[in-house]
Amino acid sequence: MQNLASYGDPGWVDYLIMENTKFDACPECDLLLNQALPEIGEKALCPRCGYLLYRPRKQSIERTFALSVAGLIVIFPANLLPLIGIKLLGNSHDGTLWSGVIGLFNEGMWAVAILVFLSSILFPLTNIILSLLISAHLYFDKPNRYLGSWMRWLQHLDEWAMLEVYTLGIIVACVKLASTADLKLGFGLYAFVTLLLITAMLASSLDPYLFWQRIAYLRRHEA
Amino acid sequence: MTALAQGLIRCHDCGYLSQQARQPRRCPVCGSRLHIRIPNSVQHTTALLLSSYALYIPANIFPIMTVTQLGVTEQHTIMGGIIALIDKDMMPIAILVLVASILVPLLKLLGISLLLLKVRYRWQSNARLWTTMYRIIAFVGRWSMLDIFMISILVAVVDLGGVSQVIAGPASTAFAAVVVLTMFAAKSFDPRLIWDNQE
Numbered sequence: 001m002q003n004l005a006s007y008g009d010p011g012w013v014d015y016l017i018m019e020n021t022k023f024d025a026c027p028e029c030d031l032l033l034n035q036a037l038p039e040i041g042e043k044a045l046c047p048r049c050g051y052l053l054y055r056p057r058k059q060s061i062e063r064t065f066a067l068s069v070a071g072l073i074v075i076f077p078a079n080l081l082p083l084i085g086i087k088l089l090g091n092s093h094d095g096t097l098w099s100g101v102i103g104l105f106n107e108g109m110w111a112v113a114i115l116v117f118l119s120s121i122l123f124p125l126t127n128i129i130l131s132l133l134i135s136a137h138l139y140f141d142k143p144n145r146y147l148g149s150w151m152r153w154l155q156h157l158d159e160w161a162m163l164e165v166y167t168l169g170i171i172v173a174c175v176k177l178a179s180t181a182d183l184k185l186g187f188g189l190y191a192f193v194t195l196l197l198i199t200a201m202l203a204s205s206l207d208p209y210l211f212w213q214r215i216a217y218l219r220r221h222e223a
Numbered sequence: 224m225t226a227l228a229q230g231l232i233r234c235h236d237c238g239y240l241s242q243q244a245r246q247p248r249r250c251p252v253c254g255s256r257l258h259i260r261i262p263n264s265v266q267h268t269t270a271l272l273l274s275s276y277a278l279y280i281p282a283n284i285f286p287i288m289t290v291t292q293l294g295v296t297e298q299h300t301i302m303g304g305i306i307a308l309i310d311k312d313m314m315p316i317a318i319l320v321l322v323a324s325i326l327v328p329l330l331k332l333l334g335i336s337l338l339l340l341k342v343r344y345r346w347q348s349n350a351r352l353w354t355t356m357y358r359i360i361a362f363v364g365r366w367s368m369l370d371i372f373m374i375s376i377l378v379a380v381v382d383l384g385g386v387s388q389v390i391a392g393p394a395s396t397a398f399a400a401v402v403v404l405t406m407f408a409a410k411s412f413d414p415r416l417i418w419d420n421q422e
């Protein structure tokens with residue numbers, strides 16, 4: 001990162017990383033804490049505000065790697081195949097994730113269309129790609145100058161990928177439609193539910209604390 | 224003892240502690256900009272909150288979707304859609320939509336307002352409870368998108384020409400904006416401010 005170069009002394013970065021690792025600060029109340037690393041299955045909470053500081057995960061890097069590969073495969077059928085279809089008076093019609101976005105766009109609701117596109121298609125995809133890139137680099141011990149930026153993007157985009165909310169939307173829409181038309185569930189829906197499970201497992205297997213430690217470690221040993 | 228009192232800055236993104244005395248502008252681990260607290264947190268949150276309040280009104284009075292069924296056209300507001308569900312005896316789903324589209328946005332708006340007032344007027348009260356409230360607000364925000372996603376699916380599926388059609392209404396843009404703005408408001412609020420003024 002070019003900004004680090006501007007500090008001049010290259011040993012500076014190493015020095016800082018070594019120095020402050022025995023302390024930690026709670027992100028939600030700023031309490032200064034002695035660093036405690038719980039065992040797998042345990043968790044560390046902030047004693048003052050109760051924030052969940054760490055919950056180490058079993059085989060975090062390996063599982064994140066495997067799950068992001070699986071997610072990348074499943075995301076295509078989930079996006080492209082019909083989720084649900086209806087039949088009414090001999091007419092039938094299927095809907096996919098994309099056709100909802102395009103439908104909203106054609107009705108002039110471009111802002112809503114963009115929001116739906118981002119939160120149900122683009123951000124889930126970028127999250128999976130970023131998880132794959134980061135975990136693959138960490139798994140193979142390959143340093144990369146963008147690892148830190150990828151991890152930051154992943155953390156910021158995480159809450160904007162809303163597959164689970166979309167699933168609830170599908171359920172409500174199905175209930176609304178069931179009384180007036182014949183519903184059929186498409187293959188895309190099964191792919192979508194699989195994708196939902198994979199992203200949920202991905203979120204719980206990724207241990208941000210471990211990932212940052214590994215990124216800092218790779219960075220130190222880059223040169 | 225806070226990190227601030229010890230002259231340490233925690234990176235927002237990777238959690239690494241830097242020393243204030245060295246006046247670092249960027250985190251040496253991840254390159255993120257360092258700040259002791261989120262800059263102008265209260266001002267940004269207030270601005271986003273006021274915009275959300277303003278948009279909450281059109282979101283509730285204009286129709287969120289127009290449903291055409293066998294030649295009959297009906298316009299639904301958010302509340303109207305819930306009443307229609309109750310009329311069709313779909314109570315659990317009606318409650319779900321009521322919680323996601325009416326209660327959550329409203330409680331979020333009020334909750335963030337209270338948090339801002341607490342920080343502004345330094346109310347001395349149980350900071351742990353306030354932090355819990357902040358966490359709930361930050362967590363539930365995204366679930367309000369339920370209505371928007373449901374409309375998106377209905378628009379995609381119910382498109383049978385003149386027989387049956389669903390068109391999104393003007394309230395959907397306003398409602399989506401309320402959800403996004405309150406999510407940004409929760410994100411720009413720094414929960415450490417709750418603890419900073421605590422005795």
